[in-house]
């Protein structure tokens with residue numbers, strides 16, 4: 307069943323064409339990985355989904371409804387987002403980062419919110435860091451708080467914008483492990499990431515975006531072994547370092 | 550519960566005590582003087598209200614007699630005159646004791662003025678803050694109209710003299726009579742002139758405070774509001790729960806400056822008849838022809854207010870500090 311559908315989505319920033327007639331569908335419980343060169347519009351594509359950016363033309367449907375028809379705040383409650391540089395609320399503890407949305411968006415009582423937040427943080431392996439401030443956490447721990455914060459809203463779709471790009475290599479694994487677990491639990495995920503191992507073993511779809519347009523989209527294994535486009539082949543070989 | 554935050558706080562505590570080790574003697578002396586000053590003021594204010602409310606301010610007796618100080622001053626000035634040219638330094642000492650005696654004799658009246666100065670400053674800075682926060686938010690996050698309106702207000706207030714603003718309220722708009730008619734004014738609430746001065750200082754300081762808060766707001770990383778919006782918080786809720794708690798912390802040092810300015814600028818209320826500290830001193834100067842001496846005495850009061858505010862705000866800043874946020 308389709309959860310997210312792009313239909314001829316076009317977006318400009320000023321004169322610059324950032325998304326060029328992008329169309330694709332993502333089913334419930336599917337994991338999609340998007341790759342592409344810097345500036346190809348990957349972040350913009352994600353930001354259009356939760357209306358942090360507005361499209362110029364075409365429609366995006368979420369659960370069958372054009373997203374322009376729903377209240378943006380309500381849409382964002384159902385679509386979680388995880389950022390490259392975490393964007394944790396700097397003045398709140400790990401627990402406070404997760405409770406804020408529960409209290410102010412979902413209307414939980416203080417006690418309910420603490421209880422739920424504690425469970426979310428334990429889920430991502432941070433049961434011992436509940437009272438730590440972001441500055442007291444490692445990058446991998448910060449990103450896991452970011453994921454817990456998004457999960458606490460009970461989203462139907464999670465957007466990941468290069469969740470491991472700001473991490474030291476030895477911390478990437480712990481974040482990918484959490485993402486893998488989410489995928490196994492049936493979360494629908496749209497991920498911009500250049501972790502090809504993750505794309506190959508977890509993703510159901512791999513999309514190669516270039517200059518705002520989808521060059522190729524399909525089964526990840528097929529794109530790696532039998533790309534239809536020379537551009538895809540070239541880009542993937544550059545990423546894997548196989549010249 | 551967990552080990553991470555505990556080690557974090559203990560490290561912070563060790564850090565402050567290491568820095569605070571050397572000046573403890575000076576700090577203790579200042580703290581002692583502070584307790585003495587504020588202790589006296591509070592006892593004086595309470596005594597004058599509870600024990601001797603009907604006695605006229607100028608007829609009130611100081612808690613300590615000025616006589617001994619005058620005796621010392623007289624003795625020293627006799628010695629100074631006998632020594633001729635060599636006696637000049639002793640003459641200065643004599644002046645110091647005379648000034649102290651003048652101050653002590655007038656302490657009840659000065660305490661009454663100091664009470665108004667404190668009320669003026671504290672009420673105005675807090676009311677100003679209540680206006681400054683939305684003003685700053687309008688400047689940074691508002692649409693063209695709100696942004697422009699807020700800018701016009703701030704520039705108009707910051708671009709004109711404070712005394713002129715007080716005169717506009719007091720003489721130009723004649724706010725005295727209507728304010729006097731408000732319930733409680735002159736009764737439980739301060740007199741009309743004090744209330745009008747509070748209005749003036751509130752308006753004035755709101756403009757300056759909003760500038761400090763505005764620049765603190767722009768110092769908060771844009772990703773913070775994006776993250777707030779991404780979990781479904783509205784723009785205002787995101788500003789209120791995510792951006793402002795950080796920005797207000799950033800603004801504390803600048804805001805403290807504004808507070809300290811306001812303590813001193815509150816003396817301008819004297820020109821619209823408010824019997825605050827400076828006006829009391831001016832009246833005493835007019836009675837005794839010793840303006841310089843009495844102004845030197847109230848300088849000590851202002852200094853005490855300023856040092857107390859700075860110390861209290863430093864303490865507040867430490868109390869509200871968050872690891873990694875400054």
Ligand SMILES: Nc1ncnc2c1ncn2[C@@H]1O[C@H](COP(=O)(O)OP(=O)(O)OP(=O)(O)O)[C@@H](O)[C@H]1O
Nearest residue numbers: 319320322324342343344345346347348349350351
């Ligand atoms: N808010 C904005 N205003 C103007 N131009 C923008 C804005 N956001 C992105 N762009 C431009 O749109 C284009 C696509 O940006 P986007 O961030 O979507 O690319 P990306 O694929 O995520 O790149 P990267 O891999 O570097 O993150 C870039 O040329 C960028 O300069």
Ligand SMILES: [Mg+2]
Nearest residue numbers: 348349350467
């Ligand atoms: Mg990007």
